[in-house]
Each structure stands twice: as C-alpha cells, then as structure tokens.
Amino acid sequence: MMKYSVVVVDDHNLLSQAIGGLVEGFEEFSVLYTCKNGQELLDKINDTKKIPDIVLMDVNMPILNGIETTQQLYKDYPDIKVLALSIEEDEKTILKMLRAGAKGYLMKDVKKSELEKALLEVMEKGFYHTNTVTKVLVDSLSDSEENKIVFKEREMIFIKYACTEMTYREIAEKMFLSTKTVEGYRDAVFEKLKLRNRTGLVIYAIKNKIFIP
Template structure:
C-alpha cells in the first residue's frame, strides 16, 4: 500500500519538483499540491483529501507552515507533518517542531534522505537529523537553565556583571557585601554551567537580559 503525501509550498516549480521526487518512491504517492496552508485546510473539508503525510514549507503567504501545523495538530492529529524549508534559523526550526512537525528537512535534502524521512515518520512517528536532534537537546538544556529559574536579584547582578564594574563596585551598587556578590557569581556559574564572567555576558546577551 502506498502512503499518501501532500506538498504545501508557495513556489510552484519547487512544489512540482518535490512532488515528482515523492512519486518516484515505491511507498508513497502524491495526492495533490497546495500553495499555502489555507488552501490545504480548505482541501481537508473532503475526507478523501486527507493524506498520511504533509510536506510543509514554513514561509508562505496567507497561512504559514507554523500556523498550519498547529491547526493540523489540533484538528487532524493523525496527519503527520514533515517540514521542508530553506529556513536554517534555530528559532524557526524549534517553533515548527513545537507546533507539531515530526521532522525538519532542508530543501536541498538528497532524494534518499527524503525517502528515509518519510518512511521514518510513517513507521516511528518522527525523523530528526543529527543537527535537529542537537537543536532540540540544546533547547531542553536552555529551558532547564532559563531566565525563569533566575531570581530577580540574580538578574540584577547579571546586568551589572555585563558592565566594566568590578565585583566590589557591583556590591556597593547592590548594597551587598563583596562576599555576598561573589556568592551570587558562584551560584550563577553553577546554575548556568558557566566558567567565567565572559560566559555570563554571552548568556545575558543570548537571553536578552543585556543588550550591548
């Protein structure tokens, strides 16, 4: 039995090319192509138009891939979404995966890997490349040591630590003893898995605690 696939991409020629690739796979057939998420949702009004897998672009007009994937997760949870995009930004990848996508591929993916990804999504429920797996792990690690876990005074200390002030000067500003400030420093280094003040500054910039 061939599994059904729908390609959603606003670039018509690229969408057709992807569809032709999928048609060449033994285990898959293309039901139809869509230009955007809204067009796909409209198609889903007929049961015969509901596929096993949707190959979803991210950046599209009217209704983008993230919004569409959220809708499908809520209304058609059995339909598996596999993102296929040129977007390499980690934040975009995470948004797509959190929306419900079962995997994320770049559009320059090789034919064999696309086939493997489709089979893995059907058989195992997901497909993650090593790069995507690393992004997910980093995301979980950052979540565990995120801003939400920091106390108000710790955030205040981090902001001061991003300046050229010495720890003694920071202690004066915060009306604390130098030893207490050093305690803040050591606790933060341990909590955020950092080794030095430079690492703390990088963390602050990355998490928008401090803007240089």
Template sequence: MTYSIVIVDDHLLIAKAIATIVEGFRDFEVLYEAENGQALTARFAQPRNIPDIVLLDITMPLMDGFETASWLKEHHPEVLVMALSVQDDEDALIRMIKHGARGYLHKNVHPTELEKALYTLVNKGMYFPDWATSKVFRTIAEPRDETRLTHKLSQREIEFLQFAATELTYKEIGEKMFCSPRTVESYRDSLFEKLGLKTRVGLVMYAVKNGLVKL
C-alpha cells in the same frame, strides 16, 4: 500500503520537483500541491483530499507553515506533518515542533534521505535528522521545565523516558520493559499529565535537560 502526500509550497517549481521525486518512491503517492496553508485548508473540506502526510514549507504568504501546522494539529491530528526549510534555523525548528510537526528536513536533502524520512515518519511517528535532534535536545521547549522535578516520577516512568529517547517504537519499548504496549502507553500518558507535555519529543527534551539521558 501506499501513503498519500500533499506538498505545500508557494514556489511551484520546487513543489513540482519534490512531487516528481516522491512519485518515484514505491509506497508513496502525491495527491496534489498547494501554494500555501490557506489553499490547503480549503482543499481539506473534501475528505478525499486529506492525505496521510503533509510536506509543509515554512515561509509562505497568506498562511505560513506555523499557522498551517497549528491548524492541522487542531483539526486533523492524524495527519503527519513534515516541515521543509531552506536553512537549519533553531527557532523555526522548535516553533514547528510546538505547532505539531513530526519531522523537519532541509529542502536540499538527497532523495534517499527524503525517502528514509518518510518511511521513518509513517513507521515511528517522527523523523528528525541528526543536526535537528541535537538542536532540539539543547533547547528548552517550555519555560516551565525549570519547575519540574524528576522525583515526581516512578522508576518505571524514568526507565520509559530513557527508552523514549531512542528510535524504538512503543511496542519495542514494551518488549524491553517486559510489559504490554498498553502499559507503555499508560506510562506515556501519565508523564504527559505530570509534565504538561503532549509529544514524545517533549518527553525526550525533558529527559535530556534533567540528566536522565546522556547524549
């Protein structure tokens, strides 16, 4: 299967360079480049222009990465967003996660890491390098976390949380817990509702903060 990618970056040379690299990967193709979020949303008016993945720069004129990720989350949640940045900015990382990004990468990563990140993104739904993961785990995504109590959770939900903090897919978690993928999804959805969260990253942050997962 070939996955389509759109690159959103206001620096034309950088966008073209990334496109050239991605075109060298076996299972990925670049549909087009856009100079900012405003240009991207305009292109999305045509269904043929909607990709599987958006590689999204953060700092752009007219409509930046935060606004664009938020728009994609609301209007096209099926599109996987990988944020691109020139620095390991903790605030930017957390803000992009809150706005729906499923991954975060430095622009200066080696092509092999970019390829690995793209495969992990499409196969497991997210990709965060080690430096980003450690920052996410140390940060409280929602101030309301202080009022959340782990005793609201069943033992099976806690077990699921511990597996969710690994790189296992939901199917693989079901195998570890000796239950069906549908049951695993029910644990996930129950936790989303109880904890007021919307993403797997949010669940992991909650688990770490409450001592359910040790780094």
C-alpha cells in the same frame, strides 16, 4: 501495494511539482495533491476529506504559513504527520515548527535518498530528526528552565516508560491505569516541557538521567 499518501505544500509551483515528482518515484508513496499555502491545504481537507498520511510543509508561505498550519493540523487532524521541508536554517524557526507538531525538519537541498528515508521513518517510527534538529531540541532545554520543572511520582514513572518502544496502551497496562489517564500524564508532561512529541521527551530524559538507555 497500498501506498502512503503525501501532500506537498509550497508556494513555489515549480518547486512543488518537482518535489511531488520525486515523491511519486518512491515505491511506498504517492502524491495526493499539492497546495500553494496552508489555508488552501486546510480548505481542501475540510471540503474533500482527502486526508493525507504525510504533509511535506514549507515554512514561509503567504496567507497561512507552515507553523500556523501545522498547529491547526495538530489540533484538528492529529493523525496527519507533518514533515517540514524548508530553506530556513534558523534554530528558532526549527524549534517553532517542531513545537507546532512537526515530526521532522529537512532542508530543501536534502538528497533524494534522505527524503525517502525521512518519509519512511516518519510513517514507521513517528518522527525523523537529523543531527541538527536533535541539537536544536537539546539546546532548547536550558538549565534554567529544567531546574524549575517538578514532576509528580506518577509522571516520572510515565516518562521512563515513554522512553521505551511501548505504546501508550501498553504503558497504561504496566501502570494499571486507563489509556485515557496515561494520555493525561503525557499531556501534563509535554506541557511542562513545552514539547509535542516523544522524541523531545526521550532527549530530555536521557540528558537529565531520568532514563538511561
């Protein structure tokens, strides 16, 4: 059976090895390699082209931290899914990591079963958000910011479709547009809301009654 490949990025060697050992014990995952910081990860990907499916990313690291590394990965390797694994509980840090492109945020004292569940959901659904992270995302959309946001009619239609399980290609067919045009609406909406993923968009749409599940 093909396994999803995982890279662990953490500046503490023993912890990195321990996390890697846990991941190796999961049936559907294997560790591709480990790195001490974000720069080492980027160098290894660029040099070897050994591109992982998921990166378990620490936040506070020397040379290149988790937020900066995630931003670079989101730009250069958008198919790589980043799952933050940190001791940082600060809401601003969590939000920065999610806005950088992380698909989820876990604490390092997470149970083994939840780590496995998070990895699976990131691969299957594209994200994994705990109750804490969901609250951070909701709280980040302050009323003062929301009142300033104006969407075009086509953007509103896109938002409603994006809150379903349809792919962007399927949304494009529904809207009688090209996939590229729909992706343009996505980028415009994400920019207005300062978001990096559909989860945040769904939360915003439900909270503002744009979409009713």
